[in-house]
Amino acid sequence: MDNxxxxxxxxxxxxxxxxxxxxxxxxxxxxxxxVADVDLIYLGLKVLLSSVETMEKLRGTPFVGPMQxxx
Amino acid sequence: xxxxxxxxxxxxxxxKMQSAxxxxxxxxxxxxxxxxxxxxxxxxxxxxxxxxxxxxxxxxKVAESEFGEESLKANMADLEWVKTxxxxxxxxxxxxxTNTCVIPFKFATLFSTEESLKAxxxxxxxxxxxxxxxxxxxxxxxxxxxxxxxxxxxxxANNNPELLEIGxxxxxxxxxxxxxxxxxxxxxxxxxxxxxxxxxxxxxxELLKELSVEACLNKLLPKEVTEREEDMVLNSAFLVxxxxxxxxxxxxxxxxxxxxxxxxxxxxxxxxxxxNFCRLPKEKTQSG
Numbered sequence: 507m508d509n510x511x512x513x514x515x516x517x518x519x520x521x522x523x524x525x526x527x528x529x530x531x532x533x534x535x536x537x538x539x540x541v542a543d544v545d546l547i548y549l550g551l552k553v554l555l556s557s558v559e560t561m562e563k564l565r566g567t568p569f570v571g572p573m574q575x576x577x
Numbered sequence: 578x579x580x581x582x583x584x585x586x587x588x589x590x591x592x593k594m595q596s597a598x599x600x601x602x603x604x605x606x607x608x609x610x611x612x613x614x615x616x617x618x619x620x621x622x623x624x625x626x627x628x629x630x631x632x633x634x635x636x637x638k639v640a641e642s643e644f645g646e647e648s649l650k651a652n653m654a655d656l657e658w659v660k661t662x663x664x665x666x667x668x669x670x671x672x673x674x675t676n677t678c679v680i681p682f683k684f685a686t687l688f689s690t691e692e693s694l695k696a697x698x699x700x701x702x703x704x705x706x707x708x709x710x711x712x713x714x715x716x717x718x719x720x721x722x723x724x725x726x727x728x729x730x731x732x733x734a735n736n737n738p739e740l741l742e743i744g745x746x747x748x749x750x751x752x753x754x755x756x757x758x759x760x761x762x763x764x765x766x767x768x769x770x771x772x773x774x775x776x777x778x779x780x781x782x783e784l785l786k787e788l789s790v791e792a793c794l795n796k797l798l799p800k801e802v803t804e805r806e807e808d809m810v811l812n813s814a815f816l817v818x819x820x821x822x823x824x825x826x827x828x829x830x831x832x833x834x835x836x837x838x839x840x841x842x843x844x845x846x847x848x849x850x851x852x853n854f855c856r857l858p859k860e861k862t863q864s865g
Contacts, residue, residue, distance in 0.1 A: 519660050519663070519664070520798070520802065520803060520804075521719065521846055522663050522664060522667045523663060524795070524798065524812075525667075525681075525719075525849060525850075525852040525853070526663045526666055526667055526683070526684040526852070527663070527683070527684055528683070529681075529683070529852035529853050530681045530682050530683040530684070530850075530852045530855070531607075531680055531681070531682050531683065531686075531855050531856075531857060532682075532683045532686075532857075533682075533686065533697055533701065533857070
């Protein structure tokens, strides 16, 4: 039978990111990374950026009109 | 593009350069007992601890040119840098926690001086001590459940009598009726899928919660982040008594065996530094 348990040595970067970036004690040190930056890393980490670009392009189609509403 | 590569400083800078450059203090974790840094030092040679108010802060000096606010922002966009640094953060804390209970801090918690670090320790001393007391003899374990929705849908469509009946009716109906029946069938499948997923996720969470001291549900990560075909349907963490870890893992195994035929898969990882179980009381962080 396979063992379902993964020792932390073998865990993926994702597992680490999922904890290290937005868990753990958060206090205001002297240098602060904002939560927004954390989300950016999630975005940057994977191919999401390309799909975001595609979405931006789609929003720019003539049907939307020149005045884009902020989302 | 034809830009010349800007010259980069080598990762290991000479001592002379270090002394010339402004440094910040990077905090990994806090312990109540004197930490053994023998293993951790192998990962980060400049690791040391700062002692104050009966607490030990495990820290290292980092260059402001790497971790200062502006540099940090730029470096956070460099995924290789992020991967290396978060892995180091995790490994250092893991090395420290083999000998004693730790409060892990968020990645890149930085102080400009030892005085400001000590001031922080003093400010939260009572809270940190209470958290460390609570964490004694316990481990954090993570359980994520993924669902192969296609497989689950197929297993429902093949086995559910109600769906099979509608399927038969569709075959013998006019085009118009078949269209509406198909729509009805799709909606039924959707409901059943959702029920099945929340049943598996919720039941697993509740059963594992009973075997742990504390449990917490985290937000589900999208496929773009997990890079898996399946959807994440549960992202949870548990604080488990060390003596009960075997029971906990056995339960995960049982749940997996019950659910995997339907397209669910389980990821159980640990022991982790207790990232999910060391929150400070809200009032204090807000007012402070």
